[in-house]
Amino acid sequence: LTKFSALLICMATTLFFISCNNEKKEAEPETPTSETTPTVEKVNTIVTTPELMMMVKHKVKDYATFKTVYDGHDSARLANGLHSYVLGRGMDDSMMVVVALKADNLEKAKAFSKDAVLKTAMQKAGVVGAPEISFINAVWQDTVNVGSIPRVITSFTVKDFDVAKKGFEEGRQERIDNGIADRQYGHEADDNHKVSMVTALNDVDKAKAYWASDAVKKRIEAGGLTTEPKRFIFNITARYR
Numbered sequence: 001l002t003k004f005s006a007l008l009i010c011m012a013t014t015l016f017f018i019s020c021n022n023e024k025k026e027a028e029p030e031t032p033t034s035e036t037t038p039t040v041e042k043v044n045t046i047v048t049t050p051e052l053m054m055m056v057k058h059k060v061k062d063y064a065t066f067k068t069v070y071d072g073h074d075s076a077r078l079a080n081g082l083h084s085y086v087l088g089r090g091m092d093d094s095m096m097v098v099v100a101l102k103a104d105n106l107e108k109a110k111a112f113s114k115d116a117v118l119k120t121a122m123q124k125a126g127v128v129g130a131p132e133i134s135f136i137n138a139v140w141q142d143t144v145n146v147g148s149i150p151r152v153i154t155s156f157t158v159k160d161f162d163v164a165k166k167g168f169e170e171g172r173q174e175r176i177d178n179g180i181a182d183r184q185y186g187h188e189a190d191d192n193h194k195v196s197m198v199t200a201l202n203d204v205d206k207a208k209a210y211w212a213s214d215a216v217k218k219r220i221e222a223g224g225l226t227t228e229p230k231r232f233i234f235n236i237t238a239r240y241r
Contacts, residue, residue, distance in 0.1 A: 167223035179203030
């Protein structure tokens with residue numbers, strides 16, 4: 001009887017420890033392995049391959065009329081290697097319109113800008129006065145989608161483009177801290193002393209206060225600017241690609 005009792009106690013103890021061990025295994029979560037953990041690829045949105053842009057700014061009598069004529073003139077633009085990119089309207093004057101196009105060839109784009117066909121189309125679209133046309137070689141772009149927050153085109157002249165570009169890169173975090181996100185940086189195709197910069201404004205009032213600050217005055221001096229920056233704030237009204 002004593003041996004039998006001892007055997008029962010031994011079996012009960014063994015079953016107890018097996019049960020506890022199983023409960024412990026069930027309670028412990030599975031450690032994820034490299035096979036079960038998804039990997040998220042970081043997408044690079046920065047483009048440093050130069051891209052030619054044609055920028056047009058002008059006043060119109062009526063935006064709806066202008067856009068109808070502009071969209072109807074697309075085949076003529078495509079025939080000259082111009083691809084519609086963005087339309088925008090001025091924040092302070094909604095009849096001021098900016099047109100951004102991607103260009104395949106500088107000479108063809110220049111020829112188109114002087115073509116009588118374009119002049120006739122602009123008259124039909126209700127363009128007032130002479131348009132401001134520039135051809136920009138964009139050397140840096142951030143293609144990440146930041147939505148339709150206001151944009152600003154800043155243009156100025158510099159002594160040396162490489163010095164100015166270095167200053168642009170060094171000042172990026174300072175601009176971010178003041179509600180400004182860099183979108184594009186480049187220079188006129190025929191003159192790299194004439195700089196064009198496109199930014200997005202997360203906070204317009206904060207950005208305006210920053211532009212008037214001593215910090216920007218220091219940036220202007222360090223970047224070798226020879227003219228005061230000219231800014232045109234606009235809202236995007238159409239995207240084409």
